[in-house]
Amino acid sequence: xxxxxxxxxxxxxxxxxxxxxxxxxxxxxxxxxxxxxxxxxxxxxxxxxxxxxxxxxxxxxxxxxxxxxxxxxxxxxxxxxxxxxxxxxxxxxxxxxxxxxxxxxxxxxxxxxxxxxxxxxxxxxxxxxxxxxxxxxxxxxxxxxxxxxxxxxxxxxxxxxxxxxxxxxxxxxxxxxxxxxxxxxxxxxxxxxxxxxxxxxxxxxxxxxxxxxxxxxxxxxxxxxxxxxxxxxxxxxxxxxxxxxxxxxxxxxxxxxxxxxxxxxxxxxxxxxxxxxxxxxxxxxxxxxxxxxxxxxxxxxxxxxxxxxxxxxxxxxxxxxxxxxxxxxxxxxxxxxxxxxxxxxxxxxxxxxxxxxxxxxxxxxxxxxxxxxxxxxxxxxxxxxxxxxxxxxxxxxxx
Amino acid sequence: xxxxxxxxxxxxxxxxxxxxxxxxxxxxxxxxxxxxxxxxxxxxxxxxxxxxxxxxxxxxxxxxxxxxxxxxxxxxxxxxx
Amino acid sequence: xxxxxxxxxxxxxxxxxxxxxxxxxxxxxxxxxxxxxxxxxxxxxxxxxxxxxxxxxxxxxxxxxxxxxxxxxxxxxxxxxxxxxxxxxxxxxxxxxxxxxxxxxxxxxxxxxxxxxxxxxxxxxxxxxxxxxxxxxxxxxxxxxxxxxxxxxxxxxxxxxxxxxxxxxxxxxxxxxxxxxxxxxxxxxxxxxxxxxxxxxxxxxxxxxxxxxxxxxxxxxxxxxxxxxxxxxxxxxxxxxxxxxxxxxxxxxxxxxxxxxxxxxxxxxxxxxxxxxxxxxxxxxxxxxxxxxxxxxxxxxxxxxxxxxxxxxxxxxxxxxxxxxxxxxxxxxxxxxxxxxxxxxxxxxxxxxxxxxx
Numbered sequence: 001x002x003x004x005x006x007x008x009x010x011x012x013x014x015x016x017x018x019x020x021x022x023x024x025x026x027x028x029x030x031x032x033x034x035x036x037x038x039x040x041x042x043x044x045x046x047x048x049x050x051x052x053x054x055x056x057x058x059x060x061x062x063x064x065x066x067x068x069x070x071x072x073x074x075x076x077x078x079x080x081x082x083x084x085x086x087x088x089x090x091x092x093x094x095x096x097x098x099x100x101x102x103x104x105x106x107x108x109x110x111x112x113x114x115x116x117x118x119x120x121x122x123x124x125x126x127x128x129x130x131x132x133x134x135x136x137x138x139x140x141x142x143x144x145x146x147x148x149x150x151x152x153x154x155x156x157x158x159x160x161x162x163x164x165x166x167x168x169x170x171x172x173x174x175x176x177x178x179x180x181x182x183x184x185x186x187x188x189x190x191x192x193x194x195x196x197x198x199x200x201x202x203x204x205x206x207x208x209x210x211x212x213x214x215x216x217x218x219x220x221x222x223x224x225x226x227x228x229x230x231x232x233x234x235x236x237x238x239x240x241x242x243x244x245x246x247x248x249x250x251x252x253x254x255x256x257x258x259x260x261x262x263x264x265x266x267x268x269x270x271x272x273x274x275x276x277x278x279x280x281x282x283x284x285x286x287x288x289x290x291x292x293x294x295x296x297x298x299x300x301x302x303x304x305x306x307x308x309x310x311x312x313x314x315x316x317x318x319x320x321x322x323x324x325x326x327x328x329x330x331x332x333x334x335x336x337x338x339x340x341x342x343x344x345x346x347x348x349x350x351x352x353x354x355x356x357x358x359x360x361x362x363x364x365x366x367x368x369x370x371x372x373x374x375x376x377x378x379x380x381x382x383x384x385x386x387x388x389x390x391x392x393x394x395x396x397x398x399x
Numbered sequence: 400x401x402x403x404x405x406x407x408x409x410x411x412x413x414x415x416x417x418x419x420x421x422x423x424x425x426x427x428x429x430x431x432x433x434x435x436x437x438x439x440x441x442x443x444x445x446x447x448x449x450x451x452x453x454x455x456x457x458x459x460x461x462x463x464x465x466x467x468x469x470x471x472x473x474x475x476x477x478x479x480x
Numbered sequence: 481x482x483x484x485x486x487x488x489x490x491x492x493x494x495x496x497x498x499x500x501x502x503x504x505x506x507x508x509x510x511x512x513x514x515x516x517x518x519x520x521x522x523x524x525x526x527x528x529x530x531x532x533x534x535x536x537x538x539x540x541x542x543x544x545x546x547x548x549x550x551x552x553x554x555x556x557x558x559x560x561x562x563x564x565x566x567x568x569x570x571x572x573x574x575x576x577x578x579x580x581x582x583x584x585x586x587x588x589x590x591x592x593x594x595x596x597x598x599x600x601x602x603x604x605x606x607x608x609x610x611x612x613x614x615x616x617x618x619x620x621x622x623x624x625x626x627x628x629x630x631x632x633x634x635x636x637x638x639x640x641x642x643x644x645x646x647x648x649x650x651x652x653x654x655x656x657x658x659x660x661x662x663x664x665x666x667x668x669x670x671x672x673x674x675x676x677x678x679x680x681x682x683x684x685x686x687x688x689x690x691x692x693x694x695x696x697x698x699x700x701x702x703x704x705x706x707x708x709x710x711x712x713x714x715x716x717x718x719x720x721x722x723x724x725x726x727x728x729x730x731x732x733x734x735x736x737x738x739x740x741x742x743x744x745x746x747x748x749x750x751x752x753x754x755x756x757x758x759x760x761x762x763x764x765x766x767x768x769x770x771x772x773x774x775x776x777x778x779x780x781x782x783x784x785x786x787x788x789x790x791x792x793x794x795x796x797x798x799x800x801x802x803x804x805x806x807x808x809x810x811x812x813x814x815x816x817x818x819x820x821x822x823x824x825x826x827x828x829x830x831x832x833x834x835x836x837x838x
């Protein structure tokens with residue numbers, strides 16, 4: 001089938017227990033010249049220890065500035081099958097749920113219009129269709145939209161929001177992650193398809209502090225579930241854990257970061273006023289413990305990978321807000337943030353870098369939020385305070 | 400008085416043309432240029448609509464080179480036939 | 481161009497609701513708890529019944545053939561319903577408990593593994609590498625395959641002290657955001673771009689190329705009457721942004737590109753706060769197709785961690801408990817000047833107390 005490939009180095013990667021991408025790409029080689037030349041070029045990369053791709057920045061579908069990543073082989077004469085090898089980012093459904101009926105429509109389109117290769121999924125969350133020619137971009141887009149699919153973001157725009165499995169299959173979800181993800185994606189279609197920002201803006205949504213979408217590390221804006229009241233305890237289930245002989249003292253009590261848990265026989269006592277909602281006890285004792293009833297989300301801003309000024313985690317901008325349909329409070333917050341960042345940010349400046357440059361205090365003022373002690377680990381330890389209020393002698397115009 | 404969207408589009412097109420090959424302009428650069436020229440007579444929404452006119456008509460295209468830009472259609476360095 | 485149907489734009493993604501299994505719809509937001517039914521298998525108990533999850537490995541880079549195989553299994557065993565996790569595992573969502581074993585057998589017969597739940601290594605999140613990226617310093621898919629072939633037993637069992645999250649990014653741009661993983665494998669360029677002064681003047685816009693550098697390391701210059709650019713090598717941090725706009729400035733350097741290993745990051749808030757990964761090994765050579773130096777280094781770190789950490793302790797928590805000097809001792813990893821931070825806020829990583837272990 002693919003005997004003419006001659007890829008001895010890649011063939012090594014067909015062995016071993018982990019599923020082999022080489023074997024898989026070879027399965028396409030019978031019908032796709034693109035798949036064959038991809039393997040041949042990759043074999044050359046393995047021989048020469050370097051990549052052979054060029055970035056194409058101008059390709060796209062009509063009217064959109066996002067959703068397509070241009071790629072050309074640096075060796076088009078040697079590997080004409082991958083002379084063009086562009087990517088389409090297809091906006092995934094909330095929580096990455098599919099039916100076979102729906103996804104088969106996409107595989108059919110992609111067999112017809114592209115390489116047949118995909119990423120399930122890309123780092124931002126999109127369903128990635130990997131490898132096609134410039135002239136196939138528009139027909140692929142048309143075929144996708146006919147079946148109800150649209151492209152995701154790329155470039156200096158709102159990147160495709162993504163969310164965890166949430167209330168669809170998790171008892172810890174503090175709000176409806178899938179609904180707000182769907183709502184925000186639809187609310188901001190223009191911002192997603194037509195790049196107008198200083199730089200990218202990623203939104204990730206996790207239903208609890210376990211943060212399965214890595215919102216605190218990977219999103220300019222994280223919406224992360226949290227609760228304010230007491231952890232809910234099912235006393236009977238708790239007693240069953242104790243009866244099972246589980247080392248609750250070692251595994252739960254001693255791992256509590258604030259030491260706010262004590263055991264009294266089969267009863268668990270939690271000093272909820274000192275609980276930092278870390279999730280450890282709930283994770284270990286899922287039948288007995290669950291998040292409280294007064295649920296919502298904390299909003300973090302500014303996480304990013306290292307380029308350029310170093311990696312940042314998101315920091316808390318809103319310690320708690322209710323997340324409820326129709327999500328207007330969230331729209332209002334997002335738009336206040338974008339407006340201030342648009343106006344005062346510089347080119348290629350992520351929101352986290354922007355906040356560090358203008359200071360958190362200025363940023364909060366700019367978006368109309370009050371400073372709160374939950375936003376910091378500790379108050380400043382340097383004395384260089386720029387006082388804006390001071391007294392003046394009468395008639396000299398103090399503030 | 401509000402400036403018509405078509406007029407904004409034409410003026411921004413001229414700016415993009417002058418800048419071609421010298422500086423890649425972003426949506427924000429064009430917005431700031433129009434706001435600087437017309438002040439309160441132009442809104443961000445108008446500028447956005449005008450950019451959409453430029454793109455949808457094919458007079459300009461989006462580019463991405465470590466940040467998104469609005470450019471004249473042209474053959475880029477990396478392109479293969 | 482003639483159009484038969486109206487061109488649609490801005491329709492957004494389809495609603496997730498149509499993709500939810502009926503049992504999930506009934507119990508949406510009403511799940512009570514979950515049971516662990518062995519590696520890769522979970523039962524979520526709701527008010528009206530249970531949904532059973534079978535989690536399966538995936539290379540992430542998958543063909544339509546692969547997806548069709550997965551979908552044939554979903555049609556057969558999970559009423560056509562399935563999903564993907566944020567770490568690119570496949571999850572079949574079953575209403576019928578009796579389908580778990582036959583599904584597992586058929587998954588394995590198709591060359592895939594069931595696992596990745598609880599105290600296991602989950603799928604490695606990774607980037608494009610030499611398969612698709614213009615700035616990759618290494619391949620991602622091949623590295624992941626090589627590492628996971630070595631660590632597969634930790635995917636199909638739950639014998640680690642806690643969950644272990646491994647990530648691969650093929651250059652410093654970190655599309656894979658590996659900066660908060662238990663173990664991160666990061667491709668590194670170590671030399672500035674090489675300028676092809678013959679082709680650059682014809683191929684690239686000089687002002688755009690100059691402007692592309694985030695560190696202002698690129699300046700226009702003139703060589704034999706032709707305008708080209710030069711790079712201030714001390715300022716270059718090998719991001720590849722200039723190569724993005726100017727193909728005459730390739731960053732790839734087969735002699736020097738390679739891989740670095742980072743440890744101790746975490747994202748979830750359980751017990752300790754989220755942590756960045758820290759440098760363990762500054763450089764290992766690119767040695768395709770199997771990257772033996774990388775796989776053995778990662779395996780060694782995993783094994784030392786598995787043998788020494790307490791239950792629920794993530795890699796970073798374990799190292800914080802024993803101290804970094806002991807980590808370097810135990811792992812046999814050489815401590816070098818490259819481990820000392822010299823970027824922004826470097827001082828915050830210096831030892832500013834006498835809390836040392838000797």
